[in-house]
Structure formats: C-alpha cells, structure tokens
Amino acid sequence: MKFSIYRYNPEKDDKPYMQDYDVELQPGDRMLLDAILRIKALDDSLSLRKSCREGVCGSDGMNINGKNGLACITPLKDLEEPVVLRPLPGLPVIRDLIVDMSQFFKQYHSIKPYLINDNPPPQKERLQSPEAREELNGLYECVLCACCSTSCPSFWWNPDKFVGPAALLQAYRFIADTRDDATSERLDNLEDPYRLFRCHTIMNCADVCPKGLNPTEAIGKIKEQMVRRMV
C-alpha cells in the first residue's frame, strides 16, 4: 500500500518534505495505525504518538487524506492511495506527525473541566435523574484528540483566544451537568467575542470527530443558555 507522509525533523531538516513509502500489509492489518507501524518497522525515524490503539486515548490524531482522524480507528480499506498523512493542521510541529498540543490544552484548562460544587458531598454519590444523565450523552465521550479544534478555521486564526470546539464541548458538558453549581460563572467565562463567538458554525468539528460527537450542537446550546439567561 502506498503512503506519502509528512516528514520534518527540526534538528536536521531545513523545511518539511513529503516522503513516499510502499509497504506490504499483513492479513491482520485492518486500521491505518497497523500500516503506519509496519512503516515504522522499516524506517524507525518516523515519529508519531500512539498508545491504546483503539480510539480511547486520543493520541494518534492526524490529517489523513486531508481530513483529521484517529489512525487507529480509520479502516485501511476506506482509504484512497497514496494515503497522504500530515500532522494535525494549525499546531506547531515538533517532529513528523507529532504536534505541540500546549495551546489546545491551555484552552481546555481555561474552561475549568471539573465539577464545581461547594455543597458537602453526600455519603455515597451526587445523584442525577435518568433524564439529567441523558443530557451528558454525546458530551462526556470526548477523548481530547484535537481533531475537531485543529480542523476549525476559527481556531487556526485565533488559537490563543478562541476556546475551540473540543474545549467548548467540555464547557457545555459541565454547564449541562445538574450536579455542577457554577453554571453562571461558566457562562460568564465564555461570554466573549473571541472565546465563544469566534465560532461561525462552520461545522468542520462535527464532520471530523472520530467519536461521532457534535461540538457545533453543544456550542449552540451554550448560546441558547446565554439567551435564556438574558431575556
């Protein structure tokens, strides 16, 4: 199977280049990550992040034939050859397919991604009704792979100011949580022309999410909560 992979080692290369590979697959190779690891066995200088190899850790996010996705859950049979692999767009490249995710996680931390509730915890657990728990479906599953945020033009232009789809989805995850007491502070924190309103509903985020989540919808619900609060 033919591949064209983005290579850049800042210690050796003046500028990035694309390297072609032709690798023979074994019968058990199902996912893109399997093929990349075959290539890595031939050329150990190729660098990438990977860990769980089943779409749970979110390490191997990359740009696959122009669309962001997780290599470990992208079936090889759906890919057109040569498969063009590039690092996630918009973030500084550390080496080959590895990007510096500091900016992404800084935005994630800025939304306080943890439960805020000053009431003393009950003896067992903070209870929710089944309906209230239902609201968290489609929000809590995010693995923070950054596929969505790095496919978002608004995040490309203002990664330091716009929170980005991944972190906004997580922001709504806590706004929607009936056990959280800081809803109003969370909305205050986001009510900003850059932090939230750089989202122009482009919907690349929902298009690429490897977990099938919809950050655009969550962002819409954050705006709805703000309107409810205002009128």
Place this chain on the structure above:
Amino acid sequence: MVNRVVVGAHYGLRDWLLQRITAIVMALYTLAFVAFVLAATPASYEDWRTAFAHPAVKISTFLFLMSVFFHAWVGVRDIFMDYVKPFALRLFLQVLVILALIVYALWAVQLLWSV
C-alpha cells in the same frame, strides 16, 4: 507594554442574536418585495413612486436597511477580528465601518423620505 493575550470583553451575545434577528427581517422583506413585484408588476417610475410614497413601505424598507447595516456590522467586524491582527489597524477599520454605516443610514432616510 508587554504584548499579552487579553480576552474577556464580555460581549458578543447581543451581536450574535442581532445578526440572527436581522437575518429574519431581511428574509421576510425580500419575500414581501418579490411578492410585490410579482403581484403588482410595477413597470414605470410612477408605479414605484406611488408604492414608496406609502408610509408602511417607507418604514419597512427603512427597517430592512437598518437590518442590513447592523447585520453587516457584526459580519464585517467578525472578518476583521479573524484576519486583521494588528490591533491599531483593526480599531481603525472598525471605526471606518461604523462611520460608513452611519452615513448609509442617514442617506437611506434622505432617499426614502424624499419620495
């Protein structure tokens, strides 16, 4: 001064809402306008003049134009915020657009109420 990243202006919701509402106003006016042209088939200058002499037409057209201006303001400012990075240039362009829109609004009043 150290160039730090500052966010937290705490506005944006009103503008976002305004853009949605003005879009509805523009869509309704456009439909009504097309319906008027199809139904009344104004052909001459006099037909148009009679139509626009009616206060309801004047006011609805003015509402439409104001919607265009507010909608344009939010949209153009968004473009500046996305693409124009130097702060001084962004401020200058935004002020320029506001002044132009005020001129357009006054001009619209003059045109509509001159009929």
